[in-house]
Amino acid sequence: MENRKIRVALAGNPNVGKTTLFNTITGSRQHVGNWPGVTVEKKTGVRTYRGYEIEITDLPGTYSLTAYSMDEIVARDYIIEEKPDIVIQIVDASNLERNLYLTTQLMELETEMIIALNMCDLALERGDKLYINKMQEILAAPVVQTVASKGIGINELLDRVIEQKHDEKYHGREIGYGDLIESKVLEIEKVLLTDPELIKKYPMRWMSIRLLEGDSNVRAKIEKSAAAEAINELLASIDQEEYEAEIADKRYVAINAIFxxxxxxxxxxxxxxxxxxxxLTNKYLGIPIFLALMWGAFELTFAFATPFTDMIERAFVWLAVNVSSGLEPEWLASLLGDGIIGGVGAVLTFVPNIFILFFLLSLLEGSGYLARAAFIMDRLMYKIGMHGKSFIPLLMGFGCNVPAIMATRSIEDEKDRLITLLVVPFVSCGARLPIYILLAGAFFGRQAGTVVFFMYILGIVIAVISAKLLRTTIVKGRPAPFIMEMPPYRVPTLRASVVHMWDNGAMYIKKAGTVILLGVVIIWSLASFPWGIEYGSEESYVGMLGHLFAPLLEPLGFDWRMTVALVFGLVAKEIVVASMGVLYGVGDNPEALTASLVADPSVTALSALSLMVFSLLYMPCVATLGVIKKETGSWKWTAFALAYGVAVAWMMAFLVYQGGRLLGY
Amino acid sequence: MINKDKMLFALIMGCAYALIGVVQTVTGISKALSEACGTVYQEHLIADTLFIPADIIAGLILILIGSVFLYGVSEIRAGVREGIAYVYVGIILSLIFGGIYVLAATGELLEIHLLKNAEYTGWTLLDTLRPEIYMGMLSLLTYLKWKDSFEVGEG
Structure with a gap:
């Protein structure tokens, strides 16, 4: 039976269609988790094919297998230590030359390899001619042409996997590094071979080459070996940087010969x-086009979602009226109407906006445009002291700050990473969108989309200014240069975009049924007690809580209700809207929350704008703070992120509100 | 010859987008100023006739699309064969923003006919028309005609 099970690892550069291929092969039989000890995502899936159970592991996308990032270490450690039966390298056929660098490194890992030549359609459309037989002969591995997005070549690929498992038709090839390096490789290999444990675990030639290249991760692997001392002596006698450059050079010579x-x-x-x-990458037009497309996305998010949000709003008003009217006891009617339906309903009303925005962002990502956005912004990012790669976590922050902070792991330099990690919370995540939609929709009419767009821009601007400030004060230094590959433009598939939209949007719905529900019940309780007071009045516990903090926030134009909403928003930003739903008691009120806000004399367009700014910047949610602590491993930096955010938010909201008043608004 | 046709098209579209964009931005600014000063905003004749709303940001985007077309014209005129890329991208941007406002109009029609929203009483189809839509339609027709001819060969 064991013989009918095949373990396969998918390796490849970023943006070569690796995840699409993984999804196409495994369908819904997937498991997503983390690699042990790190927060790099691990995806595994199973496919039954011709009676074989093929277990597939999607390795992180990497350009090489050096030890410059956690992704690279995770990918190569899996291949070496877990020893999958087959490694499929997904190669972008339209960018073959660059992808071959990884191929040369995989060859050294002495693993059974298959090359999936993906996106062949694009290469052929461009007029490239690919010689598959020659490629198989030179690389000593089966080569299969695939178009993962259309499911082309998948069965043939799985056939090759089964064949390769039983019939080792191809025998490994190696790159020759010239006499000088080869003699050193042999010398190191000789020493390594004195340790039987190392022989069992690692390919000796690969290990020798990596040691010559000065790989600290590999050096750590031999630290406890009896061979360590001799190896260290040997390495101390050579200039490792020179060897590293020479080895990379030889690889490129080989690629130039093969290509x-x-x-x-x-x-x-x-x-x-x-x-x-x-x-789109034009020096003058690139950034304005990027901004225009982002504005278009927000405009559409607002305009097209309106009828759907209205429908949900009407459904909740109907529900509240029918559920709570005539229900006994009175407190239960209030809990259901004012509390649960009013609060959770206020949040769920914005589901269409969230889904539309995520769908549009996934279209931009799927088309390959977001990779260009990083390229367009690189020069600007470098000027402000951030690494070019930082733009990707910042963009991911539009969805949720938690995975965005985790994504900073791909930034090799610790200082670059720390700065990015500290400024990501300023990027407006999906949870903050309902606050903007509610307030902008209520107070800014047809300009609401533009106001929301500027909130997102403000988040980016504050992140950028903060990065500059940190780079010139606490985290001094220059950002490291970066190389980024730009995938060819593709028409994004509807399926992939919908899946991406659902992955992000479902999290929001799940939160509404858990943490937000709990939050609204607590707020309702505080608004209802002590017994005998008017629901949600200033005499209630929630009113007292609001008045306790109100002096701090009064200069920003916030009344006690807004203050309470912001306090509870510390748990999750959606609770700001849910709190307002509860506190304005809209559950059994035919008029929706928007109308209640407009009718409240203590809320003006200016205070609404100030509230939006404060909500954007004031503090990451609890989950984000948790991940900052985990990633920095420091309470000091976590406390800094919290205090800095609150201080910036207070100052910006103060400027907006008091500045607006001075201007006569 | 083909590039000459495309250059002429880009020139016309570039000028039209830029002019409409300027009108849209200027009317947007004058409306904002009227609101700030508490005076009555007077609709401009050209804006009214061409269904141009008073919208500053949308106006700036029209100017941007016009610039992309006109940049292409300047490159083609200078003998840069790749200048055609700007005409191609100008058409795509025109289609994207046309599409955005068609979807926005669909949302408004749903409000009127499905939800019978009182806010939209007296609303007609013409109220949803704006330059992004009719200019986008022109681009769509052109795209369908030329979609396979946007290539820059070795020459």
């Missing part, structure tokens, strides 16, 4: 993807 034999371009011409790139 013309396996691919020829019969027609050099600009594809549509190249044409789009020429304009």
């Amino acid at each position: 013309p034999q396996i691919c020829t371009r019969c027609n050099v011409r600009l594809t549509k993807s190249d044409m789009i790139d020429r304009v």
Whole structure:
């Protein structure tokens, strides 16, 4: 039976369609978790094919297998230590040359390898001619042409997996590094071979090459070995940087020799993807086009979602009226109407906006545009002291700050990473969107979409200014340079976009049924007690709580209700809206929360704007603070993120409110 | 010859987008100023005739699309064969923003006909029309005609 089980690892550069291939093969039989000890995502899935159970592990996307990032270490450790039966390298056929660098490194790991030549359609459309047989011969591995997004070549790939498991038709090839390096490799190998434990666990030639390249992670692996001392002596006698450069150079020499034999371009011409790139990465037009597209996304999020939010709002009003009217005891009617339906309903009303925004962002990501956005912003990012790679976590922060902070692990330099991690919470996540939609919709009419767009821009601007401030004060230094590959433009598939939208949006619905529900019950309780007072009045516990904090927030234009909403919003930002739903008692009120806010004389357009600014900046939610602590391993930096956020939020909201009043608003 | 047609098209579209964008931005600014000063906002004749709303940001985006077309014209005129890329992207941007406002109009129609929202009483289809939509339609027709001819060969 064991013989019918095959363990496969998917390796490849970022943006080569690895995850699409993984999804196409495994369908819904997936498990998502973390790699042991780190927060890099681990995806595994199973596919039964021709009576074989094929277990597939999606390794992190990497350009090489050095030890410069956690992704690279995780990927190669899995191949070496877990020893999968087959490693499939997904290669972007339209970017073959660059992908071959990883191939040369995988070859050294002495593993059974298959090459999936993905996105062949794009390469062929461009006029490339690929010589598959020659490629198999030179790389000594089966090569299968695939188009993962259309499911083309998948069965053939699985057939090759089964064949390769039983019939080791191909035998490994190695890159030659020249006499000088090869003699050193042999010397190190000789010493390593004195330790039987190392022989069992690692490919000796690979280990020798990595040691010559000065790989600290590999050095740590031999630290306890009896061979360690001799190896250290040997390495101390050479200039490792020089060897590292020479080894990389030899790999490129090999690639330059291989490439013309396996691919020829019969027609050099600009594809549509190249044409789009020429304009979208233009020095003058690139950033304005990026901003215009983002504005368009928010405009549409607002305009197209309105009828759907209205429908949900009406449904909740109907529900509240029918559930709570005539229900006994009175407190239960109030709990259901004012508390649960009013609070949770206020949050769920914005589900269409959230889903539309995530859908549009996934379209931009799926098309390959967001990778360009990082490229366009790189120069600006470098100027303000941030690493170019930081833009990706910042963009991810639009969805949720928690995975965005985890994504900073791909930034190698610790200082670059710390700065990015500390400023990500200023990027407006999906949880803050309901606050903007509620207040902008109530007070800014047809300009609501623009106001929401500027909230997102403000978040980015504050993040950028904070990064500059940190770089010039606490975390001094220069950001490291970065190389980023730009995938070809693709028409995003509806399925992938919907799945991405659902992954992000479902989290929001789940929160409404858990933490937000709990929050509204607590707020309702505080608004109802002590017994005998008017619900949600200033005499209630919630009123007392509001008045306790009100002096701090009064200069920002907030009344006690807003103050309470902000206090509870510390747990999760959606609770700000849910709290207002509870405190304004809209559950059994035919008029919706929007109308109640507009009718409240203590809430003006200016205080609403100030509230939006404060909510954007004031503090990461509890989950984000938790992940900051985990990633920095420091309470000091966690406390800094919290205190800095509150201080910036207070100052900005003060400027907006008091500045607006001075201008006569 | 093909590039000459495309250059002419880009020139017309570039100028139209830029002009409409300027009108849209200027009317947007004058409306904002009227509101700030508490005076009555007077609709402009050109804006009214061409269904141009008073919208500063949307106006700036029209100017941006116009600039992309006109940048292409300047490159093609200078003999840069890749200038055609700007015409192609100009059309795509025009389609994207046209699409955005068609969807926004669909949302408004749902409010009127499905939800019978009182806020939209007296609303007609013409109220949803704006330059992004009719200019986008022109781009759509052109795109359908030329979609396979946007290529820059080795020459």
